[in-house]
Amino acid sequence: MGLDFSVIPKYLDIVLLGAVWTIAITIGAAVVSFFGGILLAVIALYAPKIIRWPFQAFSFLFLGTPLLLQLFLIYFGLVQIGIDVPAFMAGVIGLGLHFAVYNSELFQTSILAVDKGQAEAARTLGLSRMQTLRKVVVPQAVRDVIPPIGNNMIALLKDSALVSVIGVSELTLSAQRAIGSTYRPFEFYVLVAAIYYIINLVMEAVLRHVERRIQVSR
Amino acid sequence: MDYELMQRVFPFFLEAAWITILLSVLTAVLGLICGILGTAARLSRFVVLRFLGAAYVSLFRGTPALIQLFILYFGGPQIGIQLDAFEAGVIGLGVNVGAYMTETMRGAIIAVDKGQAEAARTLGMSRWQAMRNVILPQAMRLMIRPLGVNLNALIKSTALVAAISVVELTYTAQRYIGSTYKPFEMFLIAGVLYMIIIYIVGVGVALADRKARIT
Structure with missing residues (x-):
């Protein structure tokens, strides 16, 4: 069975729709991971022990285990405790929390690095303690850490392929659907890889641009 | 929390953990080989090799590892590559992690002072x-710790082969979640086993790093 890329045009709209969902889930999870990461960092640094401890146990568990395993936990766990969320939401929450933990590590270092005098x-x-954090410390900390956070978000795009396993109809799953009716896995997976690669290049270009802007604004 | 069930399924998870360890070791070896070749290509005098090295790193880091696995395992037979799931897992993940290791090694070599x-x-x-005699010995010391980070990510990424039905830790957890409807318990067993593996590797890397710093 050789290669035959001529089957692609017929399924291109399904695959491109999948790409739109991939972008949507990446943006959704990126937002969750960004604000979740700040929240986790502030809790880790400033919250009283009784609040801090469970969050740190959670972070520890999420840093040491594979994303795929976490997605299974969240998807099936939410169903088990009676919360029936659509797969898309479970994917956004799972990816978002996973990367929130990674972002939190970055935010913690950068919050501590903000000059004490500020x-x-x-x-x-x-200003109250809360106002100080919100209006003075965190904004400066965020600016310093944008490049590595941006890299995490590019990693997030690629890891979003995993949510196909819990049934989110994004790029990877849409390719699987097309393969189901054409039996042409090589052609469609290469197509999908190319689409991921293009989105990845665009994100990298945007990140480089933002990095330069930050350099200038200092 | 259903402790009795956890006890009953634990032996199966333990067995699966050995598969995860085996996968990690083989992938790490292949990743190192690809990383060394990739680094040699990227630092080569020949423009063609440099281009090939850069393309390897960019393509494999720029696309999801899961898709790379799928191309190899499901698409391979179309271009005459027949592999079972385990072989595809090792080769797919190894070549993928090699691209990350290439950047780590190249970074360490470049970081050695030019004057040397x-x-x-x-x-x-x-x-x-x-x-061989001047730059590499110094670069080796610099690369132990970041290679440890690659290794940590690698162990977690072995979970991806669950998607092509290799019976390792994540696949086992997924199967038991499906049959027992106890996601948290199964997550906990698999999670603790992953963390033990990662912890042991982390200690090994820290020891190697300390030893490299003393000499």
């Missing part, structure tokens, strides 16, 4:  | 002698 000055000016 | 190479060449060493 927080002291804010407190002296009468 | 210049001094070695001035003393009459050939390019290869300078690399």
Whole structure:
């Protein structure tokens, strides 16, 4: 059975629709992982022990286990405790939490790296502890850590292929559907790889651009 | 929490953990080989090799490892490559992780001060002698820790072969979640086993790193 790429045009719209979902899930999970990462970092650094401890146990567990295993836990776990979320939501939550833990590690270092005088000055000016964090410390910490966070988001795009396993109709699963009716796995997986690669290149270009802007604004 | 069930299924998870370990070891060896070849290509004098090395790194890091596995395992037979799931898993993941290791190794070699190479060449060493006797020994020390990070990611990425039905830890967990409807218990068993494997490897890397720093 040789190669025959002529079957692709007929299924191109299904695959491209899948690509749209891949982009949607990547953006959704990126937002969850960004704000989740900040929240986890602030909890790890400032929350009282009783709140901190369970979150750190969660982070520890999520840093040491594969994403695929976590997706199974979240998808089937939510169903088990009676929350019936659509696969798409489970995918966004699973991917988002996984990368929130990684982002949190980055945010923690960068929050600690913000000059102490900044927080002291804010407190002296009468800002509360919460206001100081929200308006002075975190914004500076976020700016410093954008390049590595951006790399995590590019990794997130590629890991979004895994949510096909829990039945989210994104790029990978749409290719599997097309393969189901054409029996042409090589052609469609290569097509899908090419689409991922293009999205990846675009994200890298955007990140390089943003990095340059940050350099200038300093 | 259903402890009795956990006890009953534990032996099956333990067996699967050995498959995960075997996969990790074979993948790491293949990844290192690909990484060394990739690094040699990227640092080569010949523009064609440099281009091939850069293309390898860019393509394999720029697309999902899962898709690479699928192309090899499901698409392979169409171009005359017949592999069973385990072989496809090792080769697919090994070549993928090799691309990441290429960047790690290249980074360490570039990080060695330029003056070192210049001094070695001035003393009459050939390019290869300078690399082998002067640059590599220093670069090796720099690359142990980041290679450890690659290794950690590799162990977790072996879970992907569950998608092509290799019976390792994640596949086993998935199967038992499906048959017992106890996702948390199964996650916990598999998760703890993964963390033990990762912890042991982490200790090994830290020891190697410390030893490299003393000498």
